[in-house]
Each structure stands twice: as C-alpha cells, then as structure tokens.
Amino acid sequence: MITALALFGYAAAAAGCAPALLAPLTSRGVSARLGLAAWLAAMASAGASAAFGAYLVIATAVANWAPFTAALCRSVAGDACTPQVYRSELYEGGVTALAVVVVLAAAAALWRYGRRVQRAQRQTRAHAETALLAGRALADQVPAGHAQGRRAGTVVLDDPRPAAYCVAGRPAAIVVTSGALALLGGPQLAAVLAHERAHLAGRHHLLATVTRGLTAAFPGVPLFARGAAEIARLSEMAADDAAVRVEGCPALVTALLAIATGAPVPGSGFAELLPGHGGSGHEAVPAAGLAATACAVPARVERLLDPPGRSAVAVSRLALAALSVLLLLLPAALAVLPS
Amino acid sequence: MRGFGELEAVVMHRVWAHDGPVTVRDIFDELREERPIAYTTVMSTMDNLHRKGWLARERDGKAYRYTAVASREEYSARLMGEALAAAGDTEAVLSHFVAAMDGDQSAALRAALEKIAGRPS
Numbered sequence: 001m002i003t004a005l006a007l008f009g010y011a012a013a014a015a016g017c018a019p020a021l022l023a024p025l026t027s028r029g030v031s032a033r034l035g036l037a038a039w040l041a042a043m044a045s046a047g048a049s050a051a052f053g054a055y056l057v058i059a060t061a062v063a064n065w066a067p068f069t070a071a072l073c074r075s076v077a078g079d080a081c082t083p084q085v086y087r088s089e090l091y092e093g094g095v096t097a098l099a100v101v102v103v104l105a106a107a108a109a110l111w112r113y114g115r116r117v118q119r120a121q122r123q124t125r126a127h128a129e130t131a132l133l134a135g136r137a138l139a140d141q142v143p144a145g146h147a148q149g150r151r152a153g154t155v156v157l158d159d160p161r162p163a164a165y166c167v168a169g170r171p172a173a174i175v176v177t178s179g180a181l182a183l184l185g186g187p188q189l190a191a192v193l194a195h196e197r198a199h200l201a202g203r204h205h206l207l208a209t210v211t212r213g214l215t216a217a218f219p220g221v222p223l224f225a226r227g228a229a230e231i232a233r234l235s236e237m238a239a240d241d242a243a244v245r246v247e248g249c250p251a252l253v254t255a256l257l258a259i260a261t262g263a264p265v266p267g268s269g270f271a272e273l274l275p276g277h278g279g280s281g282h283e284a285v286p287a288a289g290l291a292a293t294a295c296a297v298p299a300r301v302e303r304l305l306d307p308p309g310r311s312a313v314a315v316s317r318l319a320l321a322a323l324s325v326l327l328l329l330l331p332a333a334l335a336v337l338p339s
Numbered sequence: 340m341r342g343f344g345e346l347e348a349v350v351m352h353r354v355w356a357h358d359g360p361v362t363v364r365d366i367f368d369e370l371r372e373e374r375p376i377a378y379t380t381v382m383s384t385m386d387n388l389h390r391k392g393w394l395a396r397e398r399d400g401k402a403y404r405y406t407a408v409a410s411r412e413e414y415s416a417r418l419m420g421e422a423l424a425a426a427g428d429t430e431a432v433l434s435h436f437v438a439a440m441d442g443d444q445s446a447a448l449r450a451a452l453e454k455i456a457g458r459p460s
Contacts, residue, residue: 116430123431127421133348133393134414157415164436165422171344175422192436199434208432259437297437
C-alpha cells in the first residue's frame with residue numbers, strides 16, 4: 001500500500017511539475033527530437049506510475065479483502081476505526097460500491113481512449129486510400145528532373161488552396177494540392193516532401209494518435225493536454241530539421257513562406273505545367289482554415305533563420321536527456337525499493 | 340500490397356477517363372498495351388473496387404458493366420474538405436506542412452520576411 005501511495009504521489013507530482021520544467025527547455029525547439037522524447041517520457045512516467053499504483057491497490061484488495069478494508073478504514077479514520085466499524089456490513093458494502101465506481105471510471109477512460117484511437121485510425125487509413133486512388137501521381141505532374149517527386153505514394157489533388165500534408169496508412173500518402181505546386185520551385189517541393197517523409201519515418205502520426213487519445217481519456221490532466229500540443233509542435237520542428245539536413249535551409253524557409261502567404265517563390269513554380277493554373281495572373285490564395293494542431297509558421301521560420309549556438313544546443317541536450325532518464329528511473333525505483 | 344493499390348489507382352483513372360460504363364474487357368484491352376497483365380488480375384481488381392464502394396456494376400448478359408460511384412473531382416473535394424476542415428470535423432491524423440495563421444502570426448511572418456530581405460544574400 002505504501003508503494004502504491006508513493007506511486008500515486010509521484011504521478012501527481014510529475015503531472016503537476018513536468019510541464020513547468022519541460023516547457024522552458026523545449027519552447028524554442030533547440031533539440032526537437034530530444035524534446036519529443038522528454039515530453040513522451042513525462043507522459044509515460046506519470047501514466048505508468050498511476051497505472052501501476054492502481055494495479056497494486058487492486059491486487060492487494062483482491063488477495064486480502066478483509067485486511068485491505070481494515071487498512072483502508074484505519075488510513076482514513078485512524079483510531080476511530082474499530083473492528084466493529086470495519087467488520088460491519090454497512091462498511092463492507094460502502095467499500096464495495098466505491099470499488100465498483102472506481103473500476104467503472106477506469107473502464108470509461110479506457111473506452112474513450114480506444115474509441116478515439118480506433119476512429120482516428122479508421123479515418124486516417126480511409127483518407128490515405130482515397131487520396132492514393134483519386135489523386136494524380138506527382139511523378140506525372142512535374143518534369144523528370146525533379147526526381148524527389150517521383151516517388152510512389154505522393155499525389156496531387158486539384159485545388160487552388162495551397163496545402164501539403166501526409167497521412168499514414170497502408171500505404172501512407174503524401175498529398176500536395178495543385179495550388180501549392182503552383183507556388184513552389186523544385187528545391188522547395190523537395191523540401192516539402194522531405195518534411196512530410198520525416199513525419200512518416202518518425203511515426204509522428206502515432207505520437208499524435210496516442211497523445212490525443214490520452215487527452216480524450218483523461219480530459220482533466222494538464223500534463224496530457226499540454227503534452228499533446230507540445231508533441232505536435234516539436235514533431236513539426238523535428239520534421240523541419242530533417243528537411244534542412246536533406247534539402248538545406250533556404251529551400252525549406254522559402255517553401256514555408258510561399259505556402260503560408262500564398263505568394264509564389266520568385267522565378268519558379270510549376271504553375272505553367274498545371275491545368276487551370278496559367279503562368280501569369282496568379283492570384284495569391286493564402287493557406288486558410290487548416291487544422292490548428294501544427295505549430296505556427298513564424299516561430300518555425302525564426303528558429304530556422306536564427307539557429308542556437310553550439311553551447312546552447314549542448315546544454316539543452318544534456319538537460320533534456322538527464323530529465324528523461326530521471327522521469328523513467330524515478331517511478332521504477334519507487335516501484336521496486338520499499339517492498 | 341503497394342503494387343496492388345497502385346493497380347487499383349490505375350484502373351480507377353481508366354474508368355474515370357471513360358464517359359459511360361466499361362467492362363473488364365475494355366480496361367484489360369487498354370492496360371495490355373502498356374504492361375503485361377492477366378485478364379483475371381484486372382477482373383479481381385475491379386471486383387475489389389466494387390466491394391470497397393468505388394465502382395458500381397450492372398449485369399449485362401454474361402459480363403458486368405462498371406461505372407465510377409463518384410467522379411475524381413468529387414473525391415478530391417471530399418478529401419480537401421476533410422484536410423482543411425476546422426478542427427473537430429474529422430479525426431483523421433494529418434500532418435500539415437503549414438498551419439493556419441491569425442493576425443498576430445501574419446504580422447510576425449511579415450517581420451521575419453523583412454529580416455530576410457534586409458540580409459545580404
């Protein structure tokens with residue numbers, strides 16, 4: 001019981017303190033991937049501690065019901081708790097009812113999580129399948145020289161609104177609208193595709209699905225809500241970093257600005273190649289109404305144009321790695337030590 | 340798996356290219372000119388597409404005549420509606436390259452643009 005209480009206490013402390021500790025370390029996305037790992041470690045640490053604590057309580061209750069109810073009674077009422085009280089049918093009935101309520105609440109949370117995750121997966125796969133069937137293969141849309149675009153799974157949808165996104169599935173799809181294609185040059189398109197491929201390779205959709213599911217299951221826990229938002233933001237930055245490594249910073253920044261403002265990259269764009277997009281008289285259609293989960297463009301551009309110094313990166317990495325290890329080791333130590 | 344999905348896309352685009360209903364034989368004859376392919380492969384692909392709700396079919400004598408349930412433009416519009424919907428409409432997990440911006444963010448973006456313009460390149 002002491003172990004369980006220690007785990008509950010730790011879970012509450014981690015859920016309360018972790019956002020305050022992590023937010024300043026990850027706000028600028030200095031090391032986006034380690035930042036992702038640290039937020040995940042915090043959520044896993046708090047969640048697993050609470051879950052293991054609950055398991056210990058249930059195991060104790062099932063194995064030794066009478067001593068369990070007695071201990072529960074004494075821990076609440078102290079010396080006022082006499083055998084007459086905790087052996088009474090009224091008290092037993094009360095504890096049983098409480099147990100039923102707790103189990104039902106846990107089942108409801110699990111059900112909310114499962115429903116959310118299952119729905120998201122079904123809709124995501126259906127979207128990917130429809131995109132691959134209804135879209136035009138990008139390979140047929142751009143000149144052969146732009147080899148990066150000639151990959152299976154990348155499709156163009158005819159829509160004047162500039163947008164690019166990836167959607168996981170079997171297989172996954174990367175979607176670029178004709179409106180976006182009209183704004184981008186070869187290097188920018190390559191940067192967009194590298195960014196989206198990094199999302200797929202990093203399984204960022206899984207992180208989003210799980211963290212959103214946790215938020216749906218435990219709506220009152222700030223660590224989960226904050227963690228889901230931070231993980232979405234850091235996923236963007238990690239994908240940006242991957243795109244910069246492959247295609248360079250200028251290509252990515254100009255691509256971000258072009259799609260965000262709806263103004264084409266000067267002197268480039270596949271506009272003249274597309275049906276319904278004359279090379280001249282292009283009207284700027286800024287990206288609008290997109291899902292608000294991804295992070296803001298200005299912060300990403302600022303970060304790309306003004307990267308932190310080496311020492312700042314090293315300090316941030318060290319702090320994030322140390323914090324992640326601590327978050328994972330502490331509950332393990334609590335679970336093992338006292339017993 | 341990937342190869343089969345690609346064939347489904349190829350067949351759908353062929354069906355959309357026709358104005359009226361098509362038979363397996365029509366599509367098979369077209370595809371045979373481009374790639375080595377078996378009649379039964381085309382038949383099972385179109386049967387799959389029918390099962391998944393992409394193609395409608397009517398019996399005409401011995402053969403089925405297939406038509407697309409919706410046009411490509413309709414699917415595109417549906418996808419874009421899902422992709423660009425305000426949060427809450429869909430639960431599909433899409434990773435957008437660029438998110439929507441409010442007034443403050445646009446101002447910050449313009450400031451960033453001026454910063455680039457001010458730099459010697």
